[in-house]
Amino acid sequence: MDRTESMPAQTVPAGVAGADPGSVLLPGHDVPLGRYTTVRRLLPQRQRRMVGAWCFVDHFGPDDVAERPGMEVPPHPHTGLQTVTWLLDGEIVHRDSLGNVQPIRPGELNVMTSGHGIAHSERSPAAHPPLMHGVQLWVALPDPARAGAADFAHHADLPAWRDGDLDVTLLVGELGGARSPAVVHTPLLGAQLEVRGPAPATLPLRRDFEYGLLAMSGSARVDEVALAPGALLYLGVGRDALTLRAEPGSRLLLLGGTPFEEPLVMWWNFVGRSHEEVAAAREDWMAGRRFGTVADDAAPPLPAPALPTTRLKARDRRGTLFG
Numbered sequence: 001m002d003r004t005e006s007m008p009a010q011t012v013p014a015g016v017a018g019a020d021p022g023s024v025l026l027p028g029h030d031v032p033l034g035r036y037t038t039v040r041r042l043l044p045q046r047q048r049r050m051v052g053a054w055c056f057v058d059h060f061g062p063d064d065v066a067e068r069p070g071m072e073v074p075p076h077p078h079t080g081l082q083t084v085t086w087l088l089d090g091e092i093v094h095r096d097s098l099g100n101v102q103p104i105r106p107g108e109l110n111v112m113t114s115g116h117g118i119a120h121s122e123r124s125p126a127a128h129p130p131l132m133h134g135v136q137l138w139v140a141l142p143d144p145a146r147a148g149a150a151d152f153a154h155h156a157d158l159p160a161w162r163d164g165d166l167d168v169t170l171l172v173g174e175l176g177g178a179r180s181p182a183v184v185h186t187p188l189l190g191a192q193l194e195v196r197g198p199a200p201a202t203l204p205l206r207r208d209f210e211y212g213l214l215a216m217s218g219s220a221r222v223d224e225v226a227l228a229p230g231a232l233l234y235l236g237v238g239r240d241a242l243t244l245r246a247e248p249g250s251r252l253l254l255l256g257g258t259p260f261e262e263p264l265v266m267w268w269n270f271v272g273r274s275h276e277e278v279a280a281a282r283e284d285w286m287a288g289r290r291f292g293t294v295a296d297d298a299a300p301p302l303p304a305p306a307l308p309t310t311r312l313k314a315r316d317r318r319g320t321l322f323g
Contacts (some may be wrong), residue, residue, distance in 0.1 A: 010318045021222060024048050024234040026212075027169055028059065034122075037063070037132075041300060042214060042232040044266065050109055051212040051234065053186045054099040055081070055140040055266065059216060059230055061133030062089060070124025072130050073095015075294040076302040077285045078114035080146040080264075082183075083137040084190065085110040085122075087170060088216060090132035096120035097292030100152045106134075109155040111182050115143070117281065118150035119291040121299065135216065135253060137190070140271055145185040154245035155181055157179040165225060165248075173256075176204065195220075196322035197248040201256070202243045204216030210234040211256040212243070218250025227252075263314035268304055275312040 028040040031067040042057040043050065055313045060071075071092050085092070087106045094102045094110050097119040112120060124132065127199060135304045140146075159170040159178035168175065172182040173189035180190075189209065195201065195218065213222060213233045220227040227233050227312075237241070239261065246252065265272045272278045280303045285295060294301075314322040 023236055025225060025226070025227075026232040026234060026300060027049060028230055028232065031058075033058070033060065034071060034090075036065075036069050037073075039136075039300060040230045046235050047319050049139070049315060049319055050260055051210055051255045052188055053140045053142070053184075053260045053272065054137055054188070054190075054255050054257060055260070055264065056138030057214065057255070058136045059214060061131065061227055063132045064125065064130060065090070065128065065132045066130035071122055071126050072124070073122040073322055074299040075119050076269055076296055077117060077119045077281070077291045077304075078112075078269050079117050079281045080141050081114050082112075082141060082184070083112045083120075083133065084089070084139060084172065084254075085136040086137075086192070087134035090129050090134065092122050093125055094120060094122060094152075095294050095297045097294050098150060098152055098297045101296050102152070102154045104154070105253050107156075107158070107169070109158060109182060111153050111172075112153070113145075113183075115141070115146065115148040115149040115150045115291040118283070119301070120284045120293050121294050121297045124202070126323055133216070135214070137255070139184065139186075139188065139263055140262070142186055142260070142262060146271070147204070151183075154184065160194075163203075164201060165195060165199045166201040166203075167194040167196060168192070169194075187258045188259065189254065191254045193252040193254055194293050195248055195250045195252070199247075200243055200245045205239045205242050205256070207238050207240050207255040208258055210237040211239065211254065211270070213242070213244070214253040214255065216251045217254055218247050219248055220244050220246035220252055229236070259274055260317055263316045265314050267307075267312055267314050278312055279307060
């Protein structure tokens with residue numbers, strides 16, 4: 001699962017620049033994930049790399065997997081991040097080097113904290129639902145959490161409520177007076193919005209957060225910008241409310257957080273701060289050190305690709321190079 005990013009240019013949709021210069025429409029691009037799955041990668045891109053501490057957004061499906069294996073991602077390592085997995089359809093079994101074996105189904109949340117190092121695999125069970133649709137996201141860990149112990153949590157009961165024609169499920173953070181049980185290490189928000197009627201919906205926002213809105217299914221309109229399935233609209237900072245219109249049945253993912261100011265090196269499955277840190281993680285993985293063995297998964301670990309011939313450099317959330 002080579003996740004070294006390829007970052008096409010961004011486009012600013014008509015009608016946005018005058019009202020909110022920070023808004024950018026990110027259509028995403030297709031990336032193979034394992035042998036059988038293709039994802040649409042929304043973050044990082046060349047100029048908009050993050051939304052808060054959200055540093056990686058993959059949207060997959062809806063895919064017909066009735067006659068296919070579904071997701072098949074063998075054991076691989078992570079450092080310096082949390083993985084957040086949310087399904088709309090299907091089932092995936094998470095296995096990791098802490099000994100966890102945990103199925104995830106729609107309406108449930110998996111949060112894996114890599115800390116200094118963890119390995120895991122993601123596979124559809126042999127008998128799986130015919131559709132697979134969801135998102136996997138990465139959260140950059142700040143100092144000192146990124147050097148801490150690894151952890152995993154499964155949340156089958158999340159805060160959920162109806163607000164007018166909008167059904168809200170809170171994945172992480174706080175919204176509308178509710179708080180998610182998921183542990184995060186920076187001020188962060190992740191919420192699914194499911195539209196039940198044609199009336200415009202308004203949600204309160206924090207002015208110190210930056211936000212992005214992903215259309216997972218259906219379509220939406222924000223600031224007169226049309227948001228098609230599989231596209232992410234970066235909303236910038238300084239908003240105290242979000243008003244959207246969407247066709248009934250649309251499911252949207254609202255992401256937000258305080259801007260993450262620590263420069264990052266993101267290469268393959270590692271999030272670090274320097275070339276040396278990432279190179280050491282790769283060396284440890286290939287030597288069988290640090291990351292442990294994934295429970296109940298006999299597949300060979302995924303080998304790391306060769307490091308690039310040029311030095312990896314840290315970038316901030318705006319894409320500015322350091323070092």
